Amino acid sequence: MTAAPAAGPGRPAAPGGADAFRALHRGRAPGDPLVLPGPWDAASARVFAEAGFPALATPSAGVAASLGYADGATPADEMFAAVARITRAVDVPVSADVEGGYGLRPEELVERLLEAGAVGCNLEDSAGGVLKDPHEHADYLAEVRSAAAGRLFVNARVDTFVHGDGDPGRAVERAAAYVAAGADCVYPILAPQAVLPLLRAGIRGPLNALARLDGSGPSPAALGELGATRVTFGPGFQLRAAAALREIAAGVG
Structure with missing residues (x-):
C-alpha cells in the first residue's frame, strides 16, 4: 500500500481531496x-484501510488516549502530528476530530x-461542558469554510444531547444555523435513537450518527x-x- 503524502502549501489534501x-x-x-471507523494511530489506520473502509475519521478521545492524555487535554501540536502520522500511513481519505479548534484562527x-x-x-459547539452561542459558532464555521475554499469537509458537531437540555428542536435549530454557515454535515452526538427520524x-444535508460497539445501540445499517x-x-x-489488550496482558505470566 502506498502512503499518501501529507498536504501542504500548494498541494491538495490527499488522497482524493x-x-x-x-x-x-x-x-x-x-x-x-x-x-x-476511528483510527487512533498509524497501525490502527492501516488495519481499517486494509479491511476495505473507503475513508476514516479520527476520534479526539482515542488519539488522546494513545498519546497519554485525557480526552480534551491533547495539545494542538501533538494532535496535528498524530493526524499526520495517520494520513501518511493509508491511501484513503482521513477526517480529523479537532475538538473545538484549539483556539486557532480559522486560517491557521x-x-x-x-x-x-x-x-x-469535526468541530464541536461546546467548550468546557457548556454550549457555545450558536450564532457565534456559525460565524466561526463560516470563516473556516471560507478559509478552506472547498478543501475541507466540515462536520459540525451539535452537543445539545451532551451538554444541553436534549431538546430535539434546539438541536435542529443549531444544526440549521451551521448548515447555513456552510457546514457539509452535522453531528448531533449521542442523539437518542428515537429522535433520529425527527432530526x-x-x-x-448529511447527518452523522454515533454507533456503539458494545451492542447497546442500533447497528450502522439500522442508524442509516x-x-x-x-x-x-x-x-x-x-x-x-x-x-482486548488488558485481557491478553492478564493472561501472560
Whole structure:
C-alpha cells in the first residue's frame, strides 16, 4: 500500500481531496450509511484501510488516549502530528476530530489540517461542558469554510444531547444555523435513537450518527434506516482494543 503524502502549501489534501470525500456522502440509500471507523494511530489506520473502509475519521478521545492524555487535554501540536502520522500511513481519505479548534484562527486551523493531510474535520459547539452561542459558532464555521475554499469537509458537531437540555428542536435549530454557515454535515452526538427520524426530517444535508460497539445501540445499517448519512464510533474501537489488550496482558505470566 502506498502512503499518501501529507498536504501542504500548494498541494491538495490527499488522497482524493475533500471533493472525493464529499462524494462518499452523496446518494446513500437508507440502511447504507457511510461507515467511518476511528483510527487512533498509524497501525490502527492501516488495519481499517486494509479491511476495505473507503475513508476514516479520527476520534479526539482515542488519539488522546494513545498519546497519554485525557480526552480534551491533547495539545494542538501533538494532535496535528498524530493526524499526520495517520494520513501518511493509508491511501484513503482521513477526517480529523479537532475538538473545538484549539483556539486557532480559522486560517491557521485550516492550514494545520491541510498540512496534516486531512480532508475534513469535526468541530464541536461546546467548550468546557457548556454550549457555545450558536450564532457565534456559525460565524466561526463560516470563516473556516471560507478559509478552506472547498478543501475541507466540515462536520459540525451539535452537543445539545451532551451538554444541553436534549431538546430535539434546539438541536435542529443549531444544526440549521451551521448548515447555513456552510457546514457539509452535522453531528448531533449521542442523539437518542428515537429522535433520529425527527432530526433527519428537520436537517438539510448529511447527518452523522454515533454507533456503539458494545451492542447497546442500533447497528450502522439500522442508524442509516433511521436517517443517518454516515456513522462514526467515537473512541469505541480504541476502547475495545485496550480492553482486548488488558485481557491478553492478564493472561501472560
